[in-house]
């Protein structure tokens with residue numbers, strides 16, 4: 001027994017020596033960087049790399065790039081990868097002009113250093129940033145304009161830290177408001193009155209659409225790095241929670257933050273640090289990916305990327321919080337609802353898998369492979385003439401759209417099975433449709449061939465072949481990214497993403513261009529109020 005204990009301790013000591021020895025070796029090998037260069041490395045890593053590789057560089061959508069692994073590669077090799085990108089999907093930051101040659105050299109050296117661990121971010125720090133610009137009681141009781149709020153669009157102007165609110169009827173930019181840096185998504189409140197935005201810097205803003213011109217009425221920074229936000233939507237026997245709370249999903253620190261839905265005052269922080277669903281290994285950085293508000297109960301459906309868990313967070317009693325933990329798949333990312341709004345469909349992109357959760361039974365419904373790195377955005381749902389209710393995803397890793405059955409009650413034979421596949425103009429990010437449309441639109445934003453990321457492809461629901469019905473070059477500058485329909489489902493809006501950005505508005509029936517809204521800096525995602533509140537896609 002005693003011998004056993006001695007052996008155990010000897011093994012621990014030997015392990016520790018090996019570990020610290022490796023650390024010392026690593027520190028010795030790391031190329032020299034001045035304090036100023038190291039700080040610049042931290043900033044560039046946060047802006048360009050952390051989203052895919054993780055703050056602690058343990059890997060997710062991109063591979064693990066820890067110091068020990070990077071020290072085994074030459075600086076020349078690392079510079080080449082950072083400058084030119086890889087076939088596996090890493091962007092060529094130098095090639096696209098987003099990093100200078102000098103920065104790629106700096107970053108090659110930076111990743112041969114140990115990943116600096118950013119500080120935690122708690123309630124006290126959050127409260128210091130909290131501002132209620134217009135108190136709820138001082139806000140107008142009814143709209144102070146004649147516009148149709150339901151047909152307004154919120155548009156991200158990514159690199160200038162702004163959001164534009166555009167009138168979907170007149171196509172007029174009503175107002176540009178200050179938001180967090182590189183806002184990732186807009187979500188409309190359940191009541192349609194507010195837009196909530198979340199910046200990559202973790203700042204959230206609440207925009208009141210009743211004001212004469214859309215106005216930020218509250219803001220707070222709740223994370224150092226974030227991507228997702230949603231509101232409480234439940235109104236039933238447990239009470240009326242419409243817009244009572246909002247929830248923010250942080251990348252760093254890895255946590256969920258629940259805030260008051262009317263003032264954004266932070267109420268509760270829930271850490272997501274836990275163990276991977278399959279190997280039960282502790283993960284120090286499980287980042288929060290997509291969040292949606294359940295239609296079946298007082299719950300948010302929260303996808304936790306690195307642990308592969310989906311949490312159903314019940315907001316009906318925050319003092320006695322209940323979380324249902326569903327084992328799903330690792331590296332969960334983006335997702336949305338099927339047409340019945342019972343099934344949450346989300347990509348586990350690095351496992352080439354789509355995961356489906358039944359929010360009524362609160363259980364995993366299915367997992368199946370679709371292609372290389374599925375990326376549905378919020379997805380697309382329609383009625384296929386042969387297969388009935390179907391849903392679809394595009395892919396980050398290949399130019400492919402995959403269509404699968406999504407009606408377990410009506411067509412159990414093909415539910416959560418791939419029924420169709422088609423080509424797109426290249427690896428893409430988003431697809432979109434609308435119940436009143438005959439078409440499905442998709443981008444190829446990540447395509448590397450000359451000009452392919454400037455294309456739009458459209459498939460016909462009634463005649464879905466192996467090739468798109470039509471693909472065309474939509475712009476001679478920037479890249480095409482993301483689509484949104486107007487409320488009636490008659491127009492499709494596409495973003496041209498660059499510093500001289502614009503929105504192209506198409507007639508969905510004829511696929512003809514109606515208008516370009518110019519003068520928008522780096523427009524990316526956009527959300528129509530009605531379609532967002534009602535989860536129409």
Ligand code: DHE
Nearest residue numbers: 051052185227228229289290291333334377378482524525
């Ligand atoms: Fe996104 C959705 C994370 C890169 C534009 N993006 C999401 C969601 C997550 C996410 C978790 C789901 C939020 C939800 O529904 O609650 N995105 C990430 C990343 O980690 C990644 C890969 C790298 C990063 O550092 O951010 C990344 N995303 C991008 C882009 O490069 C895009 C095109 C422009 C940008 O802002 O950086 C981009 N992501 C979007 C958009 C959505 C989105 C427009 C929402 C789509 C929708 O229709 O709702």
